[in-house]
Every structure is written in C-alpha cells, then in structure tokens.
Amino acid sequence: MALLLCGHQRSGTSLLRLLCNGHPEITITREFGNFMDLGTAFPQHARSALQHWWHSPFRPSWHNDQRRGVINMPLNLWFVLRYLQQLSLYRNTLIQASHIEIAMKKLLPGSRVVGDKYPDYAFLLDRLVPMEGIRCVVIYRDPRDVASSSVQKARTEWRNAWPPQMREAKHVAERWMQQVKLMDSHARKIHIIRFESLVTDPQPVLEGLGEWLGVDPKGFPHEMVSGAPIGNYRQGLTAQEVQDVISVAGPMMESLGYL
Secondary structure, three states: OEEEEEOOOOOOHHHHHHHHHOOOOEEEEEOOOOOOOOOOEHHHHHHHHHHHHHHOOOOOOOOOOOOOOOOHHHHHHHHHHHHHHHHHHHOOOEOOHHHHHHHHHHHOOOOOEEEEEOHHHHHHHHHHOOOOOEEEEEEEOOHHHHHHHHHHHHHHOOOOOOOHHHOOHHHHHHHHHHHHHHHHHOOOOOEEEEHHHHHHOHHHHHHHHHHHHOOOHHHOOHHHOOOOOOOOHHHHOOHHHHHHHHHHHHHHHHHOOOO
C-alpha cells in the first residue's frame, strides 16, 4: 500500500513526514505530487511529474532533507527520470497506485512503506480514498494557528510564492473547513492525527500510527518531536483576524475541542 500524508498547509505535515522517514521501514517523498494524476496514461503522468519538478525548485521532492536550495533541481530531476523509467513499464495501461508503489520501491530499496507527503491530497480525498492501493493519513490543527502561520508565511515568502487564498485569515479558515469536512466524511477509512496531540504526547499517537500501518511503533524517532508551539496565533493574528477565523469555523472548532 502507498502511504499519502496530507492536511491543510501549516498543519504539521512536514513534521509527520520527518517522523515517518525516521522509521527504518518507511520512506515518504516530499511534495512529489505523483499521486495527483492516478488513472491517467503514462505520457500525461510523465508530463505532470516534470512540470511539478520544474515549478518546485526549492522543495526537495525526494527523501533527503539535508540538501536545500536550487542544487536540488538536478538531484530531483535525476530522481524523477529514474522514477519515470520504472513507471514506463506500464505505458500501455493507465497508471495506478500499485504501479507507483512498485516504481518507488525499486528506487528506495529496503522500504516496506513508500508514499508521498503533499498537503493538497487532503482536498482530493473523495477521489483518492476509494482507490485500491492507497492509505491516507490526515493531520489537522487549530485553525487559528494554521491561519497565523499561513498569513506570516505569505508576508515573508517571495512575491506571489504563497497562494492568494492563504494570505488572509478568513480565507484560510474557509479552506480549513473544507479540508476538515472531507476528513470527517472519510474518517472510517483514513487515519487521523491531531497536531496538538502529536507534539504534546507523541508516543500514543505514533503507536497508533504504527499499528495502523503494520510497522513497529518503536521505529519512530519520538525524540524528533520537540514540542512545536501551540497557541502562537495570539502573537501572529490581530483580534479581528482571530474573530474572522471563529466566525467561519467556530462550530467545527468547538466540536474538535478548540473552543
């Protein structure tokens, strides 16, 4: 089974991926996006993979987090080309999750579980969850902290690098609501992690994840969780922005224990 890690941006997907990659049996690529085009012919899948590589020069799309910056472009291209070479064996059929899993395991020997971390998979759950060969883990976080982190990111990123719909707290809350509703509608078939539980008491959270994946829970590097900040929205958002988030997501926040 291929493992997809997702959740609204700034909700802890990167931390979750690092924890998974610290497990000796798991390797998760970073925002490779190769599960976005399931059910398409190989030429279309290949074009999409190359386009994603070209438009993501500063984000490593393979599993080595130690290499940063533009230098990743040739390294990532080498990974993409080898991946497409493996996947070309299925050029006469539509690309399925099982094909991608086989191709990735050829490139990542020794990994029992392979997959990709990409926040926007969370908005494709209606299409991804019913597909054979896929398991989805969704992480969610207090929308006030999500909005605060997103707005601050928008203010510090290069111009136009951060999506317009994540530059205002109210719009972030609207996207958060969309993602949480999708998560809730598929709750029986996916694995859900609460960010605040992960960073305050990681052991039971990672034990649950390990059992769900069928890997030894002790393999996760618990020490990597250093207590990420909770409630930082108080410094990152104005009182009006906090109220904007609550006006959009209040009932859902209350049901999840955030109010």
